[in-house]
Amino acid sequence: MIIKIIILGSGGTIPTLTRNLPAVAMQCDGRLFLFDCGEGTQMQMARAKLSPGKLEGIYISHLHGDHVMGLPGLLMSMGHVPRERPLFIFGPPGLNDFVEGNRRSLGFQSQFPIKIHETMGGRLFHDDTIEIEAVPADHSCFILAFSLKEHERPGLFLVEEARRLDVPPGPLYGRLQAGEIVTLPDGREIRPEQVLGPARRGRKMVYATDTRPCDQVAELAYKADVLIHDGMFDDDIRDQARQKHHSTVVQAARIAKRAKVNKLILTHLSSRYHQAGPLLEQARRIFPSTRIARDLMEIKVPMYK
Ligand SMILES: [Zn+2]
Numbered sequence: 288m289i290i291k292i293i294i295l296g297s298g299g300t301i302p303t304l305t306r307n308l309p310a311v312a313m314q315c316d317g318r319l320f321l322f323d324c325g326e327g328t329q330m331q332m333a334r335a336k337l338s339p340g341k342l343e344g345i346y347i348s349h350l351h352g353d354h355v356m357g358l359p360g361l362l363m364s365m366g367h368v369p370r371e372r373p374l375f376i377f378g379p380p381g382l383n384d385f386v387e388g389n390r391r392s393l394g395f396q397s398q399f400p401i402k403i404h405e406t407m408g409g410r411l412f413h414d415d416t417i418e419i420e421a422v423p424a425d426h427s428c429f430i431l432a433f434s435l436k437e438h439e440r441p442g443l444f445l446v447e448e449a450r451r452l453d454v455p456p457g458p459l460y461g462r463l464q465a466g467e468i469v470t471l472p473d474g475r476e477i478r479p480e481q482v483l484g485p486a487r488r489g490r491k492m493v494y495a496t497d498t499r500p501c502d503q504v505a506e507l508a509y510k511a512d513v514l515i516h517d518g519m520f521d522d523d524i525r526d527q528a529r530q531k532h533h534s535t536v537v538q539a540a541r542i543a544k545r546a547k548v549n550k551l552i553l554t555h556l557s558s559r560y561h562q563a564g565p566l567l568e569q570a571r572r573i574f575p576s577t578r579i580a581r582d583l584m585e586i587k588v589p590m591y592k
C-alpha cells in the first residue's frame with residue numbers, strides 16, 4: 288500500500304499568502320482521509336490534485352473556526368458530484384450542530400448520506416488494512432489528536448522454505464501468504480509460519496494540532512513514522528504558548544523525542560513568522576529529524592520490508 292501525507296494547510300488561526308488554514312490529507316492507495324478542514328481546503332485539494340470523491344472520512348480535531356470553516360464549502364461542492372456511498376465525519380460534540388446548522392441555513396443538499404459521529408475518542412475506523420484512533424489532547428476547548436495506523440502485515444514468503452517442504456507452487460503459496468493453514472496433496476499440513484518470515488510492522492501517522500505538549504499525544508505517537516504536531520510559537524514565548532493552549536517548536540520536539548518517532552513535522556505556524564528557519568533550528572537542537580510543514584508538501588511513508 289502506498290501511504291502519502293499531503294499538508295494542505297500549514298498555518299493556524301489566520302491564513303497568510305503562503306500558509307492556508309489547517310488541513311492534512313492522508314492517502315492510502317486510492318483512499319483519502321482528511322484531518323481538519325480549514326477555510327480554503329477544497330482549493331488546496333484541487334491544487335494537490337486530490338479528488339473529494341475519494342474521501343472516505345473527515346476527522347475534525349475541534350470546533351475552532353480555523354479548523355472547520357472549509358467544511359460547508361467542501362460539502363456543498365461534493366453535493367454537485369455523483370456519489371452514492373456515505374461520507375463519514377468524526378469530531379467532538381457540537382460537530383453535528385455545526386454541519387446541520389450550515390445545511391439548514393444555506394439549504395444545500397447532497398445525494399449521498401453524510402454520517403456525523405460525535406466522539407470523545409477511541410477507535411473511529413478500521414478495515415482490513417488500517418485503523419484510525421483518537422485521544423483527547425490539551426487545548427482551550429475539547430480537542431482530539433488522531434492516529435492512522437496500518438495493521439501489521441504477514442512476513443515475506445520464503446520460497447526456498449516452501450520448496451524444501453515440497454509445497455507445490457501455485458494457489459497454495461497465496462493461501463499460505465494470506466495466513467491460511469493448507470493441506471498438501473500428500474496429506475501433510477503446512478502452517479503459514481513455516482514458510483513466512485517475521486511479521487512486518489505497520490506504519491503509523493499521527494496528527495496532533497492545537498495542543499500544549501501532553502502525555503496523551505506522546506503515547507499515541509509512540510514509535511510513529513510521522514508525527515505532525517502543533518508548533519505555533521518559538522520557544523522564547525513559551526508563556527504565551529501556554530496561555531493560548533499551543534506548543535512551542537521545542538516542546539513539540541521534546542514530545543517527538545520522547546515518543547521515539549521517526550519524523551516530526553511542525554504545523555499550525557503563527558502568521559507572525561515570515562521565516563521558518565529559526566524555528567527549525569530551535570526544534571532540531573532537540574530532535575534533528577524535524578521539518579517545518581509547507582502547504583502542498585508531500586511526505587511518502589515507506590513500507591517496512
Ligand atoms: Zn487552530
Ligand SMILES: [Zn+2]
Nearest residue numbers: 349351426497
Ligand atoms: Zn484551536
